[in-house]
Amino acid sequence: MLSDLWDFVSSRREQLLIDSYQHVSAVIQCVLIATVIAVVVGIVVYRSPLGSATATALSSAVLTIPSFALLGILIPVVGLGVPPTVIALVLYALLPIIRNTIVGLGSIDPGTTDAARGIGMGRLHVLARIELPLAWPSILTGMRVSTQMSMGILAIAAYAKGPGLGNLIFSGLSRVGSPTAVPQALTGTVLIVILALILDGIYIVIGKLTTSRGLHA
Template identity: 40%
Template sequence: MLVTDAPPNPWFSWDYVTRNSSDIERALSQHVSLTLQAVVIALVIALPLAAVAHLRPRLAAPIVGSAGVLYTVPSLALFALLAPYTGIGRATVLIGLVAYALLVLVRNVLVGLQGVDPAVTDAARGMGYGRVRMLLQVELPQALPSIVAGVRVATVTTVALVTVGVVVGYGGLGQLMFRGFRSDYHAEIMTATVLCLVLALVGDVLVVFVGRLMTPWSRSTRMLADSAA
């Protein structure tokens, strides 16, 4: 009986990367675009919802509760429920990702607005600021650290959730993972996994960087505290 060695199947293979660079670039581009669009759309929806909840406290529980209900639906079930109406592909995945990011963003924006120092709002009120003007020019800027924290969490979780979109044929790097698992191709699985981790890390760092640019006063406060210490 002739026994032959099994072909090599390493977990890390630069040869795989070079031979499949076009597939990897396409999947990575799809993953990045889905993540960016989902987080931006969710933030655009979350800001007015949280503002309404802040201005009308009676509506806070229904708004946060509704977002919480969407968050509790398993991702596979949500994509399956959406598919008959939105079809198989990008739209279904994007709607699902936005739904999952909403709870984190709405809650963080609302917490940030509610955590504004009352002395600041009292001073703005004494200067003649109306309710809407105070929200836009005083409370939202003061809530930025909490909003940035929510965007960080939403970005990292969205990067992970995009891979689940493979069930409706649009999962970014998840497509490579699924194909690798089906064919038992270790290098394909590991390459997609590592790229997801790198993408989550890069996204988190970029959000922190942008957040610091938008809140220069927080850096000044930390510097004063350090110098006083």
């Protein structure tokens, strides 16, 4: 088994590198899009209990839809390939970031923002200079969770001809019984796990570099 796996990896190195790059690239881009949307939503609703509950409930509802079902709904509307993949990943990535944005902004001491306004800072200035930096560790945690979720969901997006390592897994599973079926599916799965761990480590480094020592403490 190990020799078959090594032979498969050795003979497909270039394609595996391309598939790995596409997988990571797609996940990062979709999480960034989701972050922009989620942070804007969080800023709009975090002061309103009803708005916060509604935003969280709607984004939670998306996670109750099975990946295959959501992709199946999107394919007739936007076709195969990148469009349904991006839409699905962005929708699935929203909940952790929205929830953490609301928690992060809502946990800021009102006295801090009142003091900033007291020295003449406007609402947008307070948001950009005080609130978002204080909420950043929470937002980054949401991004971290969404990234890990998206790494697995993107594999399923191969059903819609999406990019990445999922195609390798699906191809292997469709050829069960052939000599390369198990190495192919196993290689795709292991690479996704390894890449997910690497991205998680990168998030930890980003958090340490972008969070002030006071917030670390």
